[in-house]
């Protein structure tokens with residue numbers, strides 16, 4: 285695992301902020317996919333986006349919980365310039381990934397086993413594949429699959445808790461050893477292009493009826 289072995293190179297990656305952007309990318313890609321495929325389902329698109337963010341929510345909760353507990357984050361920060369250094373934040377992020385609760389939540393939320401259980405339950409409750417609850421589940425699946433294609437040394441076990449087997453992808457969303465910076469660049473450019481397309485389409489559609 286990178287988290288314990290290569291602190292200095294991780295630090296340089298963390299400094300560039302690649303890691304923190306990942307969850308935002310999940311949200312953005314799912315929102316764009318929803319807006320293109322089911323534009324009439326506004327609430328549904330939001331549910332799918334929530335599903336795509338959910339697997340990473342534990343990081344945010346632990347970030348603030350452990351940050352306050354360790355003293356890295358404190359109320360005084362808001363009033364003074366006494367902000368934690370990038371190194372302190374980096375240590376906090378590593379602590380989250382190494383914390384037993386962090387590992388449990390991360391592995392569970394990124395496991396196809398837990399996903400299939402939730403999918404079956406929501407389908408039994410709603411009996412349709414495109415209910416809002418099921419769209420949440422599809423967004424969640426998209427997160428798991430996207431992560432499986434973009435994590436190499438930090439891949440999570442897809443069949444947790446039954447198996448520790450991980451699928452190392454060919455490309456990492458952050459690791460320079462596996463095209464991380466190139467991936468980030470291409471992904472950001474594509475996001476920008478898709479975002480521009482959606483804004484233009486929205487603008488043109490609103491303009492049309494008045495003409």
Ligand SMILES: [Zn+2]
Nearest residue numbers: 339340394431
């Ligand atoms: Zn993830």
